[in-house]
Amino acid sequence: MTALGGSNTQVRTGRLVLMLIAGALVLLCAGGAGVALVAYRDATEPDRSSPDVAVDNYLRAFLVDRNDTRAQLYACRTSAQLTVMDALRRDIEAREAEHSIKIMVSWGSLTVDERAGRSDVTVEVRRAIADGSESDRQTYRFDVVDENGWRVCGAYRV
Known part of the structure; x- marks a missing residue:
């Protein structure tokens, strides 16, 4: 047992x-x-932790990667004031197609002027032909708003 x-x-x-x-x-x-x-x-x-980070990520998505879906993650819901950026990208694409070249887009440091819930971010955007033969620089100011994370709401050529 x-x-x-x-x-x-x-x-x-x-x-x-x-x-x-x-x-x-x-x-x-x-x-x-x-x-x-x-x-x-x-x-x-998406990292929208500060105004300059939101603008940097928006520029990368919109002008470098040319990914509208990703760029919208960094833009305000009503982004009618971003037509300047639309025109810049169309110009880049038209020049690339017309001259059979690749245009590289980059930018320098971003300057932030922050006030309660809103910011202005200024940056110099550079366009250069991939072979380095030509380049140009344009300064832009971005309106950035804190809407549950910073979002780009407007862009203006300075």
Whole structure:
């Protein structure tokens, strides 16, 4: 009889160990999923933490990557005042097509004049032919508003 009683105890102990291991695995997986979710959100969420960062990201998305969907993440919902940027990009694309060249866009440091919930960001935008034969510089001022993160609402050539 002791052999049967001992066997039953071993089965219960074995089940308990298996349940503890399974519970620990579930907790580890749930914790790992939470960490993965936070890492994914941080990697994919647009950085609109400051006015200059929002303008920099907008310029990169709109003029360098030419990705309208990504650029909209940094723009105000009603971005009618960004027609100057639309015209600049159309001009770049037209020159590239007409002359069979690649125009590189870059910019210097961004100057921020911040006041309550609004900012003006001024930056010099440079366009250069990829071979370095020609370049030009234009200064722009961007109106940036804090709408649950900074967003570009207007652009004006200075």
